[in-house]
Amino acid sequence: MTRPRSDLARLAPDGRAARQLMRSGAYNGHTAGMAPGHVQANLAILPRREADDFLRFCQRNPKPCPLLAVTEPGDPLLPALGDGLDLRSDLPRYRVWRDGDLVDEVDDIAALWRDDLVGFAIGCSFSFEEALLQAGVPLRHVAEGRNVAMYRTSLPTTPAGRFHGPMVVSMRPMKAADAIRAVQVTSRFPQVHGAPVHIGDPALIGIADLARPDFGDAVAVADDELPVFWACGVTPQSVVMAARPAFCITHAPGCMLVTDLLNHRIASF
Amino acid sequence: MTRPRSDLARLAPDGRAARQLMRSGAYNGHTAGMAPGHVQANLAILPRREADDFLRFCQRNPKPCPLLAVTEPGDPLLPALGDGLDLRSDLPRYRVWRDGDLVDEVDDIAALWRDDLVGFAIGCSFSFEEALLQAGVPLRHVAEGRNVAMYRTSLPTTPAGRFHGPMVVSMRPMKAADAIRAVQVTSRFPQVHGAPVHIGDPALIGIADLARPDFGDAVAVADDELPVFWACGVTPQSVVMAARPAFCITHAPGCMLVTDLLNHRIASF
Numbered sequence: 423m424t425r426p427r428s429d430l431a432r433l434a435p436d437g438r439a440a441r442q443l444m445r446s447g448a449y450n451g452h453t454a455g456m457a458p459g460h461v462q463a464n465l466a467i468l469p470r471r472e473a474d475d476f477l478r479f480c481q482r483n484p485k486p487c488p489l490l491a492v493t494e495p496g497d498p499l500l501p502a503l504g505d506g507l508d509l510r511s512d513l514p515r516y517r518v519w520r521d522g523d524l525v526d527e528v529d530d531i532a533a534l535w536r537d538d539l540v541g542f543a544i545g546c547s548f549s550f551e552e553a554l555l556q557a558g559v560p561l562r563h564v565a566e567g568r569n570v571a572m573y574r575t576s577l578p579t580t581p582a583g584r585f586h587g588p589m590v591v592s593m594r595p596m597k598a599a600d601a602i603r604a605v606q607v608t609s610r611f612p613q614v615h616g617a618p619v620h621i622g623d624p625a626l627i628g629i630a631d632l633a634r635p636d637f638g639d640a641v642a643v644a645d646d647e648l649p650v651f652w653a654c655g656v657t658p659q660s661v662v663m664a665a666r667p668a669f670c671i672t673h674a675p676g677c678m679l680v681t682d683l684l685n686h687r688i689a690s691f
Numbered sequence: 692m693t694r695p696r697s698d699l700a701r702l703a704p705d706g707r708a709a710r711q712l713m714r715s716g717a718y719n720g721h722t723a724g725m726a727p728g729h730v731q732a733n734l735a736i737l738p739r740r741e742a743d744d745f746l747r748f749c750q751r752n753p754k755p756c757p758l759l760a761v762t763e764p765g766d767p768l769l770p771a772l773g774d775g776l777d778l779r780s781d782l783p784r785y786r787v788w789r790d791g792d793l794v795d796e797v798d799d800i801a802a803l804w805r806d807d808l809v810g811f812a813i814g815c816s817f818s819f820e821e822a823l824l825q826a827g828v829p830l831r832h833v834a835e836g837r838n839v840a841m842y843r844t845s846l847p848t849t850p851a852g853r854f855h856g857p858m859v860v861s862m863r864p865m866k867a868a869d870a871i872r873a874v875q876v877t878s879r880f881p882q883v884h885g886a887p888v889h890i891g892d893p894a895l896i897g898i899a900d901l902a903r904p905d906f907g908d909a910v911a912v913a914d915d916e917l918p919v920f921w922a923c924g925v926t927p928q929s930v931v932m933a934a935r936p937a938f939c940i941t942h943a944p945g946c947m948l949v950t951d952l953l954n955h956r957i958a959s960f
Binding site (some may be wrong): 623691 | 868870877886887888891895915
């Protein structure tokens with residue numbers, strides 16, 4: 423399933439080309455490396471009743487849940503993120519959840535669409551990782567071809583209606599000078615998690631063992647490095663699952679929504 | 692000698708009032724707390740021959756030696772930093788060095804002025820400390836009424852002519868969230884040392900024991916805090932002393948040049 427990033431960039435040089443591949447059914451794998459320079463997003467789709475609470479949850483927790491765009495109820499199109507972008511067909515794979523349980527993984531959700539569904543596109547760390555690499559900050563999990571290490575923490579989120587739960591963070595090990603540069607670079611990207619939420623001792627945010635991530639793959643932290651932690655887009659997914667809504671659709675892990683937005687256009691200052 | 696900051700702010704509400712106090716001989720103490728909101732500066736005065744090398748040293752080492760302004764050779768005025776500002780009389784106290792040895796501490800250097808002297812005003816951490824406090828980041832040494840702790844490090848500077856030597860840093864203990872905020876806040880102030888140069892393990896930059904600073908006063912670092920290190924304006928002074936120039940004048944410790952520049956006007960973005 424995993425292809426070299428350079429192949430994917432050739433296959434899908436921009437958001438429209440990436441979405442066309444998904445829509446035609448020609449590709450249903452990971453999107454990391456596709457459409458270089460373009461914003462990719464986490465997806466959550468909820469019935470209107472839960473969607474109102476969830477929108478307030480995102481508003482109150484912008485670091486783990488930076489909202490890029492929300493659909494009109496019942497409308498599967500999201501023109502703010504891409505010309506003709508259709509949430510029913512334009513992601514590689516979707517997960518379908520009923521009462522909080524995963525019940526299916528599919529390439530297309532046209533048959534599941536309802537006129538009370540609301541889609542949420544939430545910023546993803548791919549954008550700031552691209553900015554970090556361009557700034558010369560090495561990312562070990564990228565160099566080693568692994569998924570980033572993610573952890574449940576003791577950091578609270580601010581609840582809204584039925585949605586509540588701890589923040590999930592991603593961790594990248596860095597030398598101190600790179601950690602300082604990483605704060606500067608990622609502060610420019612509030613729409614894709616922004617600045618780190620913690621640096622240093624993992625126990626202070628409730629992480630017992632860096633070698634045992636709750637999601638993704640462990641990476642080594644050298645003696646001369648600091649673990650640097652960012653709020654992670656798995657937080658909204660984890661919070662939604664814990665609330666066990668009657669119905670929900672999300673992207674499958676690593677199979678993101680590829681948009682027409684350019685990373686450098688969402689940078690502040 | 693030390694008066695409460697509020698007294699000093701009343702005594703010298705702005706740069707001009709502060710300098711008038713010094714010039715008249717009415718005050719020769721520390722300047723911390725004077726002219727709130729105004730940039731204060733480190734001072735180094737060198738004969739033209741050494742000044743050329745030193746100017747290149749500052750240009751190559753902007754983090755420890757951020758140059759605010761340089762005089763014309765022989766001219767003791769520095770209008771870029773203050774209306775009528777006269778380096779011969781407008782600081783509270785000066786130190787006079789010959790062949791690298793401290794030979795005198797005086798309130799006025801009019802009798803020592805020569806037509807080959809060049810004055811350097813170098814940014815000082817007071818400006819970014821004010822910005823940190825305004826951003827709600829606590830500073831322990833300020834709360835405890837101590838001088839900031841400073842250390843010689845193994846971090847090199849880039850030499851220029853006769854000037855070379857290790858970087859001196861100041862250290863402020865902070866919780867991780869405050870350290871992240873402090874990177875953001877101080878990154879806006881490149882003219883007063885800018886972002887930190889190190890966070891975390893002091894041994895990585897050649898500091899053996901945080902409890903034994905080379906200059907200033909030790910402060911405690913709690914278990915849930917990180918030591919955060921900034922390039923320090925003692926670096927140029929230390930480098931100049933090591934070069935043992937035939938003649939040199941500096942400000943006395945804590946007795947800075949108070950300018951008309953406003954801290955918020957030197958902030959980038």
